[in-house]
Amino acid sequence: xxxxxxxxxxxxxxxxxxxxxxxxxxxxxxxxxxxxxxxxxxxxxxxxxxxxxxxxxxxxxxxxxxxxxxxxxxxxxxxxxxxxxxxxxxxxxxxxxxxxxxxxxxxxxxxxxxxxxxxxxxxxxxxxxxxxxxxxxxxxxxxxxxxxxxxxxxxxxxxxxxxxxxxxxxxxxxxxxxxxxxxxxxxxxxxxxxxxxxxxxxxxxxxxxxxxxxxxxxxxxxxxxxxxxxxxxxxxxxxx
Amino acid sequence: xxxxxxxxxxxxxxxxxxxxxxxxxxxxxxxxxxxxxxxxxxxxxxxxxxxxxxxxxxxxxxxxxxxxxxxxxxxxxxxxxxxxxxxxxxxxxxxxxxxxxxxxxxxxxxxxxxxxxxxxxxxxxxxxxxxxxxxxxxxxxxxxxxxxxxxxxxxxxxxxxxxxxxxxxxxxxxxxxxxxxxxxxxxxxxxxxxxxxxxxxxxxxxxxxxxxxxxxxxxxxxxxxxxxxxxxxxxxxxxxxxxxxxxxxxxxxxxxxxxxxxxxxxxxxxxxxxxxxxxxxxxxxxxxxxxxxxxxxxxxxxxxxxxxxxxxxxxxxxxxxxxx
Numbered sequence: 001x002x003x004x005x006x007x008x009x010x011x012x013x014x015x016x017x018x019x020x021x022x023x024x025x026x027x028x029x030x031x032x033x034x035x036x037x038x039x040x041x042x043x044x045x046x047x048x049x050x051x052x053x054x055x056x057x058x059x060x061x062x063x064x065x066x067x068x069x070x071x072x073x074x075x076x077x078x079x080x081x082x083x084x085x086x087x088x089x090x091x092x093x094x095x096x097x098x099x100x101x102x103x104x105x106x107x108x109x110x111x112x113x114x115x116x117x118x119x120x121x122x123x124x125x126x127x128x129x130x131x132x133x134x135x136x137x138x139x140x141x142x143x144x145x146x147x148x149x150x151x152x153x154x155x156x157x158x159x160x161x162x163x164x165x166x167x168x169x170x171x172x173x174x175x176x177x178x179x180x181x182x183x184x185x186x187x188x189x190x191x192x193x194x195x196x197x198x199x200x201x202x203x204x205x206x207x208x209x210x211x212x213x214x215x216x217x218x219x220x221x222x223x224x225x226x227x228x229x230x231x232x233x234x235x236x237x238x239x240x
Numbered sequence: 241x242x243x244x245x246x247x248x249x250x251x252x253x254x255x256x257x258x259x260x261x262x263x264x265x266x267x268x269x270x271x272x273x274x275x276x277x278x279x280x281x282x283x284x285x286x287x288x289x290x291x292x293x294x295x296x297x298x299x300x301x302x303x304x305x306x307x308x309x310x311x312x313x314x315x316x317x318x319x320x321x322x323x324x325x326x327x328x329x330x331x332x333x334x335x336x337x338x339x340x341x342x343x344x345x346x347x348x349x350x351x352x353x354x355x356x357x358x359x360x361x362x363x364x365x366x367x368x369x370x371x372x373x374x375x376x377x378x379x380x381x382x383x384x385x386x387x388x389x390x391x392x393x394x395x396x397x398x399x400x401x402x403x404x405x406x407x408x409x410x411x412x413x414x415x416x417x418x419x420x421x422x423x424x425x426x427x428x429x430x431x432x433x434x435x436x437x438x439x440x441x442x443x444x445x446x447x448x449x450x451x452x453x454x455x456x457x458x459x460x461x462x463x464x465x466x467x468x469x470x471x472x473x474x475x476x477x478x479x480x481x482x483x484x485x486x487x488x489x490x491x492x493x494x495x496x497x498x499x500x501x502x503x504x505x506x507x508x509x510x511x512x513x514x515x516x517x518x519x520x521x522x523x524x525x526x527x528x529x530x531x532x533x534x535x536x537x538x539x540x541x542x543x544x545x546x547x548x549x550x551x552x553x554x555x556x557x558x559x560x561x562x563x564x
Contacts, residue, residue: 072439073432073433074437077435078435091423092426094422094426102419106434
């Protein structure tokens with residue numbers, strides 16, 4: 001059974017203008033599912049709708065047997081879904097430690113467990129331990145991204161929604177972020193990835209959807225996409 | 241909770257440390273200090289909402305008025321004891337604050353300021369217009385809390401209330417909830433992606449800050465002995481904003497320092513009349529432009545400079561976490 005099933009959703013920001021038009025997709029557990037498509041296809045809107053920032057006008061979203069389409073983000077988070085929006089998802093005026101605690105507190109009010117979660121995050125990212133009393137504004141771009149990832153790490157999501165993980169990052173840092181995603185999959189986290197970087201998305205995803213005008217234009221396993229990569233990129237760029 | 245008891249001990253020490261003042265001061269000066277404690281409670285409450293949660297409400301003074309009028313009217317018409325009247329005022333303000341917070345959940349920044357301002361003006365006009373009940377601009381007499389207009393007992397009362405308010409705010413800000421509030425201020429959407437129920441905590445803070453205001457207003461009403469809608473005018477809100485900004489927005493001691501400083505300055509310059517507001521407005525502009533940390537920020541900078549000269553002095557002067 002699929003971990004996440006999106007069926008026929010219609011959603012948009014303003015009444016009368018639908019960004020998603022009856023979109024349907026499935027995310028199998030333990031896989032990375034990639035979503036590609038031209039600008040304005042509705043990729044980010046899809047993630048926001050799954051995470052409850054937008055409520056679909058029609059259709060259903062089912063996660064692990066539970067309907068999500070009427071829930072709000074904080075409830076969805078508690079069900080085990082994490083959402084990493086574009087850019088860095090950190091609170092600049094909080095210290096590094098407070099940023100991490102925020103992730104842990106929402107789930108576990110008990111102090112020893114929170115401390116244990118923090119320890120785990122610090123051993124995975126030793127740089128963050130050194131700077132734990134610093135304001136997050138004082139971090140470099142790469143460190144900030146590390147903190148964003150560590151913050152998601154701490155909450156143990158079963159499904160991670162990632163929007164444009166490499167946007168605005170130096171290629172070397174982007175490489176590290178993709179390595180993090182692969183590592184998360186190896187630990188059993190299911191990932192739904194939205195990416196402008198088509199060749200990278202095709203490289204790390206197990207199954208892909210190509211969106212256009214709020215609908216699925218193509219779908220298939222990685223193999224089917226690698227064969228037509230060149231055509232896909234041209235189509236996506238030209239938006240035909 | 242030994243650390244809890246230790247902090248309680250510290251607050252008692254502060255209380256005792258300030259308790260001798262009325263013995264050496266004149267009645268007038270005691271009154272001025274009492275009033276500045278009243279403003280400390282108001283400023284701290286508003287700062288929880290505006291400084292920590294980033295909700296720039298302009299209705300804080302209204303909740304003080306709601307607390308005062310609810311109590312005064314209940315005492316007058318229903319004959320309830322003063323403390324019960326004040327309690328009812330606090331409950332009423334908390335409910336209204338929660339309601340206002342609910343109305344303003346999706347309103348941000350300047351629109352939030354406008355909406356809360358409209359709310360404040362509506363309540364003030366309601367009280368002015370319903371003069372058969374509230375006596376409007378004629379003023380509503382209220383029984384005195386200690387049956388005497390002498391300021392000394394009220395000094396002890398408001399000193400205690402102010403210390404409790406500071407303490408409650410401190411515990412709140414340094415708890416899990418305090419981090420949630422600052423996260424909401426930094427980025428509301430990101431806070432929601434962290435699983436924080438942003439609506440719940442915004443409403444909570446609106447209600448809590450209304451409670452602070454209503455406690456202060458309720459007791460103040462039974463100190464001055466005469467209520468009128470005048471302190472519910474925008475001037476009063478402006479004073480609270482000025483106090484917090486001059487003291488230091490987003491620093492914990494800012495509202496305390498600012499409230500006492502501005503109230504003392506305002507009394508000192510009483511002869512200037514309305515011209516004081518011009519001076520305060522200029523002060524706010526200078527602070528906002530040049531010293532965003534306000535008086536507290538200035539002191540911290542000075543302490544750090546001193547620490548550069550003498551590390552031992554610096555250790556004494558820079559406590560662990562003054563900021564936020």
